[in-house]
Structures are given as structure tokens and as C-alpha cells.
Amino acid sequence: RFTVDATSPPILEQGPLEVRRAAKALNDMQARLTKLIADRTRMLAAVSHDLRTPITRLRLRAEDIADKQLRAHVLRDLGSMQNLVQSALSFLRGQHEPGPAIKTDLPSLVQTVCDGFSDMGHSVHYSGVTHLYVNCEPDQLMRAVENLIDNGLKFGTAIEVRVDRRDHAAVIEVIDNGPGIPSTEKVRAIEPFYRGDAARNLSEADSFGLG
Numbered sequence: 001r002f003t004v005d006a007t008s009p010p011i012l013e014q015g016p017l018e019v020r021r022a023a024k025a026l027n028d029m030q031a032r033l034t035k036l037i038a039d040r041t042r043m044l045a046a047v048s049h050d051l052r053t054p055i056t057r058l059r060l061r062a063e064d065i066a067d068k069q070l071r072a073h074v075l076r077d078l079g080s081m082q083n084l085v086q087s088a089l090s091f092l093r094g095q096h097e098p099g100p101a102i103k104t105d106l107p108s109l110v111q112t113v114c115d116g117f118s119d120m121g122h123s124v125h126y127s128g129v130t131h132l133y134v135n136c137e138p139d140q141l142m143r144a145v146e147n148l149i150d151n152g153l154k155f156g157t158a159i160e161v162r163v164d165r166r167d168h169a170a171v172i173e174v175i176d177n178g179p180g181i182p183s184t185e186k187v188r189a190i191e192p193f194y195r196g197d198a199a200r201n202l203s204e205a206d207s208f209g210l211g
Contacts, residue, residue, distance in 0.1 A: 048085045055082055073119070083139050101135040106170055107163045109138055113145050114161055122153055128163035134170045145172065152176030 008030065011023040059078055065071040107129055117124040145161065152159045156178030164171050181189050188194055 051081070051085055073116070077116075080139065080142070084143075087139075099137045099140070102138055103133055104136050104138050104141075106132045106134050106136075106141075106172070109142060110145060110161055110163050110172065113142055113149065114159075116146075117149055117153070117159070123158040124149055124153075125158075125160050126163075127160060129165060132163060132165055132170055145174065148174040152178060155179060 010027045010030070013020045013023040013027065015023075055078055059075065062071055062074040062078065065074060107126070108131075110128075111126045114124045114126045149159050149161065152174060153176070156176035158177050160175045162171075162173040162175065164173075
């Protein structure tokens with residue numbers, strides 16, 4: 001049995017020399033992996049802790065913004081930042097559980113995402129139905145749409161996001177005018193942080209794939 005949690009007992013290093021060597025190698029590997037995961041969790045915990053203070057300061061400063069619409073946008077983004085940090089930390093600690101499904105007006109949620117990119121000067125437009133209620137995790141869905149739009153803007157100049165009802169299902173399409181993903185790569189595109197060949201030419205500092 002091999003796990004990376006602290007409750008996994010080490011293999012007994014006894015028997016013939018070859019068996020003892022193999023057991024020691026496996027024990028050493030398990031110890032290194034356990035330390036790696038523990039270090040990663042501590043690092044993210046430290047980042048989470050360090051971000052709380054500036055996020056709190058920004059929240060207090062945002063309250064003084066006279067423009068109500070701008071203030072609401074800033075506070076929403078700060079709330080998203082806090083949720084992202086907490087979600088990642090919970091996942092690494094093994095405490096991540098799906099959030100409650102909330103009845104959400106999908107076009108309104110997607111329109112909010114599009115408006116955020118438009119406010120930054122990007123050509124991102126919404127089209128589709130006016131109202132369509134679905135049960136979902138709004139924050140997770142927003143992250144998915146934001147990732148797709150952000151990736152589309154890296155390789156294209158204009159994005160159209162459509163929401164439609166098809167066969168009793170809600171369908172979100174993020175359409176850009178970039179080169180697209182080759183057919184041979186589409187199966188791999190759903191892997192976490194997938195990056196195509198073209199994406200590898202981008203700066204390592206600001207390109208992490210689809211997330």
C-alpha cells in the first residue's frame with residue numbers, strides 16, 4: 001500500500017538485501033513526496049495569509065469610491081479573489097467539496113463576465129437568450145468562462161459569448177476569431193493547464209494554459 005498521507009506506515013526494511021534496498025527506496029520516495037505536498041500546502045497557506053491584509057485594505061478603500069457601479073465591480077472582484085485563494089487552499093488540504101447549487105440566471109452571470117472584459121477595453125460581446133435559470137456553482141462557472149475568454153484574447157481580437165437552451169440543457173459557447181485548437185489536440189484541451197504548441201511561444205511568466 002502506498003499513499004502520501006501521514007498515516008501510511010513505512011515498508012519494513014527486512015529480508016534479503018535486494019528486498020531491503022527496494023523497501024528503503026520506496027520509503028525514501030514516499031517521504032520525499034509527503035514533504036513535497038506538505039511544503040506546497042504550507043506555501044499556499046502563507047500566500048493566502050499574506051493576501052488577506054491587502055485584500056482587506058482594498059475593500060476599505062473601495063468603500064470610499066463615489067461611483068456606485070465602479071465600487072460594486074471592485075468589491076465583486078475582491079470577493080472573487082478571496083474565494084479563489086480559499087478554494088485553492090481547501091483543495092490542497094483535502095477539504096474541497098462541491099459548493100451548493102444555486103438557482104442562477106445564466107445570461108446575467110455571463111453578461112457580467114463579458115462586461116468585466118469590456119471595461120478593460122477588450123472586444124467581448126454577449127448574445128443569446130435574455131433569461132435562463134440553472135442550478136450551478138456561480139463562482140466556478142464564472143471562473144470557467146473567464147478562463148476561456150482570457151485564452152481567446154491571447155490569440156484573437158474579438159470574443160462572442162452565447163447562451164442558448166438546447167434539448168432541455170443550457171449551452172455556453174465562447175467563440176473567438178483566433179486560429180483555434182487543432183483537431184488532434186482537442187482531446188487534450190480539457191486537461192488542467194493545457195497549453196498548445198502556439199501557446200508555448202508566449203512568456204512563461206504570464207501564460208499558464210486554460211487552467
